[in-house]
Structure formats: C-alpha cells, structure tokens
Amino acid sequence: MGKALIILYTLLEVGLPMCAVGFAAVIIPKSSVWVNTLWILMPISYVVIFPFVCALLSQFHSRQVVPGKFPRDLNNPAYKARRLYGFCWTSLYYFTPIFYFVLQIDLFKASVLRLFGYKGSTSITLYPDSWIRDLPLLDIAEGVYFANKCTLGSNLVLGTGEILVDRIKIGKQSTIGHLAIVGLGTQIGEHCEIGIGVAVGLRCAIADRVRIAPTCAINHGASIGAGTQVGAMSYIGLRAQIGPGLEIPAGANIPTGASIKTVDDISKIISSETASLISERDRLSKGIFNHGAPPADASPIVPTDPDAPKYG
Amino acid sequence: MESRIKDLLLDDSVRRATIFSFLLGAVFTAYGFTSYDFLIRFDPNLNLWDNLWQRILFNSTPMLLIGGYLKLGTASNRIKMIIWMVGFCCVFHVGAWINVWPVILSGQPIVLAYVHAANVYLFAFCYVFVSPPGRYLWYFTMTLFLMFVGPLFIVAHIGNDPVLFKLTINDTLFTIISGVAGSHMIQSIRRQVAYFEIEKEATAKTFLGPILSQAIYKNRQELFASWRGDAFVATLDMRDSTEWQKRNPRAWLQFRQEYFKAVSEITTRYEGYIQKTVGDSHVIDFGIMEHAPDLSELPGIHAELNLAEKRRLERASANTFDALDDIFGEFHRLAEEHFEGCPIFLGAGVDLGVVERSVQGDLQGHAELDVNGVPVNCSNRLQEYGKHILSVLGRAGSLIVVSAKSLEYLPPDKQSAYLEFRTTANPVRNFSNLQVVHYRTVESAENHSAVIQLAG
Numbered sequence: 148m149g150k151a152l153i154i155l156y157t158l159l160e161v162g163l164p165m166c167a168v169g170f171a172a173v174i175i176p177k178s179s180v181w182v183n184t185l186w187i188l189m190p191i192s193y194v195v196i197f198p199f200v201c202a203l204l205s206q207f208h209s210r211q212v213v214p215g216k217f218p219r220d221l222n223n224p225a226y227k228a229r230r231l232y233g234f235c236w237t238s239l240y241y242f243t244p245i246f247y248f249v250l251q252i253d254l255f256k257a258s259v260l261r262l263f264g265y266k267g268s269t270s271i272t273l274y275p276d277s278w279i280r281d282l283p284l285l286d287i288a289e290g291v292y293f294a295n296k297c298t299l300g301s302n303l304v305l306g307t308g309e310i311l312v313d314r315i316k317i318g319k320q321s322t323i324g325h326l327a328i329v330g331l332g333t334q335i336g337e338h339c340e341i342g343i344g345v346a347v348g349l350r351c352a353i354a355d356r357v358r359i360a361p362t363c364a365i366n367h368g369a370s371i372g373a374g375t376q377v378g379a380m381s382y383i384g385l386r387a388q389i390g391p392g393l394e395i396p397a398g399a400n401i402p403t404g405a406s407i408k409t410v411d412d413i414s415k416i417i418s419s420e421t422a423s424l425i426s427e428r429d430r431l432s433k434g435i436f437n438h439g440a441p442p443a444d445a446s447p448i449v450p451t452d453p454d455a456p457k458y459g
Numbered sequence: 460m461e462s463r464i465k466d467l468l469l470d471d472s473v474r475r476a477t478i479f480s481f482l483l484g485a486v487f488t489a490y491g492f493t494s495y496d497f498l499i500r501f502d503p504n505l506n507l508w509d510n511l512w513q514r515i516l517f518n519s520t521p522m523l524l525i526g527g528y529l530k531l532g533t534a535s536n537r538i539k540m541i542i543w544m545v546g547f548c549c550v551f552h553v554g555a556w557i558n559v560w561p562v563i564l565s566g567q568p569i570v571l572a573y574v575h576a577a578n579v580y581l582f583a584f585c586y587v588f589v590s591p592p593g594r595y596l597w598y599f600t601m602t603l604f605l606m607f608v609g610p611l612f613i614v615a616h617i618g619n620d621p622v623l624f625k626l627t628i629n630d631t632l633f634t635i636i637s638g639v640a641g642s643h644m645i646q647s648i649r650r651q652v653a654y655f656e657i658e659k660e661a662t663a664k665t666f667l668g669p670i671l672s673q674a675i676y677k678n679r680q681e682l683f684a685s686w687r688g689d690a691f692v693a694t695l696d697m698r699d700s701t702e703w704q705k706r707n708p709r710a711w712l713q714f715r716q717e718y719f720k721a722v723s724e725i726t727t728r729y730e731g732y733i734q735k736t737v738g739d740s741h742v743i744d745f746g747i748m749e750h751a752p753d754l755s756e757l758p759g760i761h762a763e764l765n766l767a768e769k770r771r772l773e774r775a776s777a778n779t780f781d782a783l784d785d786i787f788g789e790f791h792r793l794a795e796e797h798f799e800g801c802p803i804f805l806g807a808g809v810d811l812g813v814v815e816r817s818v819q820g821d822l823q824g825h826a827e828l829d830v831n832g833v834p835v836n837c838s839n840r841l842q843e844y845g846k847h848i849l850s851v852l853g854r855a856g857s858l859i860v861v862s863a864k865s866l867e868y869l870p871p872d873k874q875s876a877y878l879e880f881r882t883t884a885n886p887v888r889n890f891s892n893l894q895v896v897h898y899r900t901v902e903s904a905e906n907h908s909a910v911i912q913l914a915g
Contacts, residue, residue: 216756270534289535311756332752350752367760368752368767385760386767388749404767406774 149221153234156204160238164196198239198249202262205235209264212283214313214332219304226310229281229302236263236280246275268319277323281312288319288337298328303349311349318355336373354391366403467653468592468646469536473529476543476589480526483547487518487554490577494558497573501562513557521550540591544599547585548606555607560614568618575627578611579634586638590645600639608635683828685817689772690747691779691809691865692834693731694842695722695786697739698804698857707798714797715739721789729782734830742838744830745782746775747816769868772811776868783807787857787901802855805901808841809861810834811868837862837890844887848880848898857901866897 168189175181211228221227239246239259249259250273257269264283270290277293279285281301293299303311315329318337323329326344333347336355341347345359348367353359357371360379365371369383372391377383381395384403389395393407399417407413491514495507525546529539555574562570582603591599608631615627697703697718704711719736726733726743735742749771754764787805794803814832845858859877866874877897887893 268534270538305756305758307758349757350754352752367757368754384767385763386751386754386771402770403763404770406770 149227149230152231156231156234156238159204160197160200160235163200164193167196168192194245194248195255197242197245198255198259199262201235201239202259205232205263208232208235209283212264212281212312214284216305216309216311219308219310229310229312232264233280236282240275240280243275250275284312284314286314286316288317288321290320291317292322294323294325294327294343296326297323299323300328301331303331313350324361330367342379348385360397463657464650464653465593466536467656468649469540469595471649471653472589472591472595473536473539473543476540476591477526477529479585479588480522480529480543480547483550484519484523484526487514487522487550490514490518494574498558498562498570501567501570502558505558510558514554517557518550518554521546521553525550540595541598543589544591544595544602545606548602551581551607552610555611555614563614563618566619568615568620568623571615571618571620571623571627575630579630582631582634583638583641586635586642587645590642590649592646592649596639596642596646600635603635683818685815686747686751687813687815688747688751689768689811690814690830690832690834691745691775691811692734692814692830692832692838693741693743693745693779693783693807693809694835694838695741695743695805695807696842697790698806698846700739703798703801703803710797714793717793717797718790721793722786725782725785725789729778729785731778731782732830734835742835743782744814744816745779746771747814747830773868776811776865779809779865780869780873783809783859787859791857791901804855804857806842806845806857807859808838808843808845809859809865810837810841811862811865812837837887837893840888840890841896844882844896845898847885848896849900851880852900854900858898859901860896860898862893863895863897 168185171188171192172185175185208228208231211225212232213225215225217223217226217229219226221230239249248255250256253269256273260269260282265285266283267285267287268289268291271287272292273279274293274295276296278296278298279293279301280299284301285299299315301312301315305311311331313332315331316334317323317329318335318339320337321335321339321341323335323341324343324345327341328346329335329341330347330349330351332350333353334351335341335347335353336357338356339353340358341353342359342361342363344362345365346363347353347359347365348369350368351365352370353365354371354373354375356374357377358375359365359371359377360381362379363377363381363383365377365383366385366387368386369388371377371383371389372393374392375389375395376393377389377395378397378399380397381399381401383389383395383401384405386404387401388406388408389401390406390408390412393410393413395401395407395413396417399413401407401416405416407416488511491511492507495505495510498510499505525543529543532539534542559570559574590596611631612624612628615624618624697715700711700715722741722743723733729745730748731743731745732748733741734744751771754760787807790805794801810833812832812834814830814834816828816830818826819829819831820826841860841862845860848860849855849858860880861877866877877899880896880898882891882893882896887896
C-alpha cells in the first residue's frame, strides 16, 4: 500500500502541475498574444504549483510525524506516514531550483513550510542545501540562520533496523554554521553561535548566548550553560555538564560525565589532561630508551605505511 | 525589568488588537446593511448586494485575516503590532472609497454627515480598546493621519461644503487628541498592572525555588518530565524540637526560621532539591534535577553511559555529604547563637537508590513535583535509627546515619569518617535487609570542624 501510494504521489506531483499548464493551453484563446503569454508563464506556473502539490499531499501524513523510535518497516503505520511525508518533502527538497525559488519569496516560503506542517517562525534564513526534514518537529524561532550544508538531524537510523525521531528547538537569532550538525532532541537557546563543522549530538541542551567555535564535537546529552564559549576543536564528552559563563579553551577534552562549573574545574581538567599526556610520553620514551622498543601495550602513534614518504 | 514591562504591554496590546480585528470583521459586514438606507439617497442605482460584497471583500475579510494572523502567526509582537497598525488604516481607507468618498467627490458632500459619526466612534474605540503602548501610539497616530485622516480632509475640502469641512476637522482632531490622551492614561494603568504582575512572578520565584521557577518561567518543561534513576535522598530532623519549642517558643521560631533559610541556601549551592519540609524535618534530594536525557535508545554507548552515570553519582555523592557538613555546621552555629550551651541536636539519614521524579497530584487542582522511591523511606528510617545508635553508644549528639550503598561513591578518606554499626540485634524499621549502617557523630560546632578536618 505504501509503495503504491509513493507511485501515485509521484504521478500527482509531476502530473498535476503539467496538467494545470496543459489545461490553460487548452482553454486560452488561440491568439498569438495569449499563446506567447502562456509560454512565458508556463515555467513560472510549474514552479508555483509543484511545491504546493507536494505540500498538500504531505498534509495527509504531517500529523503522524511524531517523536519516537520506530521499526523501518512500511507495515508500521508511524513509519509509513514518515516515509510518505518524507517522500513529499524530498520531492521538493531535491528539486533544488524550485526549492531555491520557494526560499527566495517570503510569502511563498511561509506558505509552503506551513503546508508541510512547520510551526516555527518563517522569518529564518535557509538555503536549499541546508538539510532539514520532519518539519512538524522543528521549533525554530525568529531570525535563526542556517548556513549552507548544515544539517538538522531530526531523525537517526540505527543499526538495529529502527529509526529514532525527536524534536529540535532553536532559540531566536541563533546561527548554525556551515557544515554544522545538530542532533535530534537538542535544544539550542537564543543568540547562540554554532560554529563551522560543529557536531552537536543527540539531546544536548545548549543555553542562551553560547558560542561554540569551529569543528568542536559535543557528544550526546551534554549541556552547556548560558554565555559559555567553547574553544575551537574542543570535545565535550557524553552527558558532560558545562556551567554558565565559562570559557573552555581551544582543543579542550572534557571527559564523559564531567561537570565543569567553575574556572578552577577547567584548570583541573586541562592540567589532568596535560599530566596524563606527559605521563604517557614518559612511559613510552622510558620503554624505548630502556629496551629499544615501546612497551607491548603501547598504541601505535603513527600508522606504519610502507608507501608513506620518508623525511629527513 | 523595563524591557519585561514593555514586552508585557505590547503582548497585551496585540491580544486586544486581535479581538478588535475580529470585531471589526463583523462590524464592517453589518455596516454593509446599515449604510445602505442612507447611501441609496445619494446613489439611487445602488443595490444592497453592491454595497455588501465590497465591504465583505475589502473590509471584513482583510480584518479577519489580520485578526487570524495576529492570533496564529509566529512573528514577534513588534511585527504584529506594525502589521495591525498599517493593516487597519489601509482597510479603513479602502472602506471609505466604497460608496462614500466617490459620492462626496461627485458633489454630494452631505453624505459625510451620515458616516462621520461612525468614523469618530471607531477612532475613539480603537484608541481606548487597543491603546498601543509607548512609541507605537505615535506610530499609529501618524499612520492614521497619513492613510486616512489626511485623505479625508482633502476629500472633505474637495466636497466644497465649508461647514461640513470644519465639522470634520474639529471632530476628528478632537477625537484623536482625546483618544491619544485616553490611551496614554490607560497605558499607565496597564503599566502598573504589568509591574505588579512581574513583582508577583518574582515573589512566586522565592517560594518555588530555582528549579520550579526555571521550569515555569523559563519554559523548561523537561524539568517536569518524569525521570527515573539513582539519586541520594537525605532526611534531616531536629531532635526534641517539640520540647524546645514549648520551653522558648519565640526564640525557637527565630532559630527555626534562620536554620530553614540556611538549609535552603546550602541545598541550592550544592544542586540539591528540597522535596518536602514537614514540621522541623527536611527531605532533600541530590542528583535528580540535572540535565540527564534518556540516551538508552542509542546502541553501542553503554560503557560510556555507565561511566557518565558513575561520574554523575560521584558528583551527587560529594554534593550530598558536603551539603550535610555545611548544614550541620550552620545548625550548630545557629543553636549556639540562640541557645548558648543548650544540647540541641540534628539527625540525618542518607540513602542512595532508584527514585522517580514526576508531577504528582491533580493537575487541575494541586499538583507538585515529587520524588518517590525506596530511598525516600529508607533515609527517613535511617534518620530515626540514629536515636537507637545514640542510645547504644550512651551519648547525645548530632548524628548522620547512612546506608552502606550511599558511601560507595565517596572517596576512601571521607568514607573512613563513618563508623560501622551492625543492625542484626535491632533492625532498621521496614529495612531489616540492611545488616550494616554507617554513622558519624557531630556533637558541636567545634567537634564538627574536627570531624570535617578528619574527613579531609
């Protein structure tokens, strides 16, 4: 049934705009002015009608796009609804030139997004290659900026053959940087800046005015307090808690479950990391100089590649 | 504070503008019927439908759409207010062109006498009902002048009836000036109401505590979500409080008040949650109000999750015992201050185990964020059991009794401050499975400091 509906939807999505244009060609007077006008309006009509057909078809399923964990099986009603909704959305999303036009005209954008079940603000900046889906589950506030190629991962396919779906909430005037990824269930506050290439895991809580510098990794369930700044290429461990108003230095490695509430906590973490690195270096060098080879349990630092260029 | 008041005032005005838009939607249609009788005098060819459909299409429908947008739209209140101001003036302007201004311009200015009263009433009603706040009042007035009043004066002038022209100017200006003044006064009253509302919110926050305040006022609904997991529960009770209260009720009341304040401050500092106070007792939870989303659905991260959980419990353990140290210290300091030399003591019981945090009770009536589970009862029984331990030891003093499980996450040097007590001879009430409990006596402020030093 699901597969049959997909075929039917394909026919409707492609066919209805064509039929509308064709119907106009049949009913208009056959004078040259009207025919020429029709030729000019034909592509514009298609651009306008196609997104609305996709959005209207998605209406049958948008209410069933809900958070949860579902088996990826078309016999499952929730998954079937997601699949059909997703089909309608991706029909538009992957039709980049049309989607581009949709996003350029505010009224057009607002109408189409609303018809797809989106309930957040339509005063947002979105590019055709910023990946969003499950629009009914997105709570995006006014002025949010999604840079090119960022991803709002409101669903996650698991290796168990299931799919995990949850909401994503982003506060007003926040910025999601180029290539950044936001995991499902995550809440981002107001005026936040998620830098280039940052990966925010599942169900993280990022409070207002947080700035995360490029290429950081925020593991699942982590929370970051208001006004905190995370330095570039830092790693925040699973369920780690960072307090408000802190500055995490670049390259920091906050371990799993750690709680950083004060500047002293940061210093302790950094010094313990440095200490462990020094101790590891000492252990390795001791092994090399005493016995001519690293200890058996030492992990290789540089992969041995016979074809690798040799320096010095 | 000021920006919050402004937000509240604007929000209130937008809400009223929404209602006003819906009302106008209905009124314009009704006017299509009521205006027909006099308009036909000036245009005998006019029929009712001609007068009606234009008002429905160009007045009622836009006003209903504006009302719908104000109600359902997701734009900011600032944008909504601007949309309403411009939209209302546009619709009003368009409405005037439906069988009124064209009649005036065709040389029958007397029609103005029929419609003028309705205009003036509408202006006054608009200012009083919506009363746009602050600078929006001036923006609205300017928009109204630009889009309706100015053109009206021009049309009235072209109508070439000096009496009607003067009448229009006088009445319109008088109404608008009165409307602005009235609106300003209404705003100042609403401002006071908003101030009281914010003050009420601030007062409520002191009673709700930081966690419930965040959940309610910062819209962190996840704090109300049901959660099940390991947490520390501590029960504290003042010993012989009834007797002390009878002996010196006023001093006891003062002491109790200061002690409760201290407990509240210390608990907040150590990220605990005062679940309940009953008489002189506290039930305090540690480790249940953190951001701990459910990640159990994700395969392959169990080892890491376990590590995160261990660290969470280590943190909660440190918070629990540090908070107890501070509470006992503060209790003894206050006892010495209010009842110098008197043997006033505090008892505590601590247990660790699975609890469930959820909103309990009738949501329509009285509901509370509650924590339930075996540790809640066990900590209370351990606190009671402290009396038995003291009688066995043959001494009086403040005592902390903890289950063996609660000490698991404490560093060894701190664990050593707690002594073992076998319960086989006299089991803990309802918890006969607890073969061993641990205790620590804290007899006075001096002793307390000594114990803390010992504990490291």
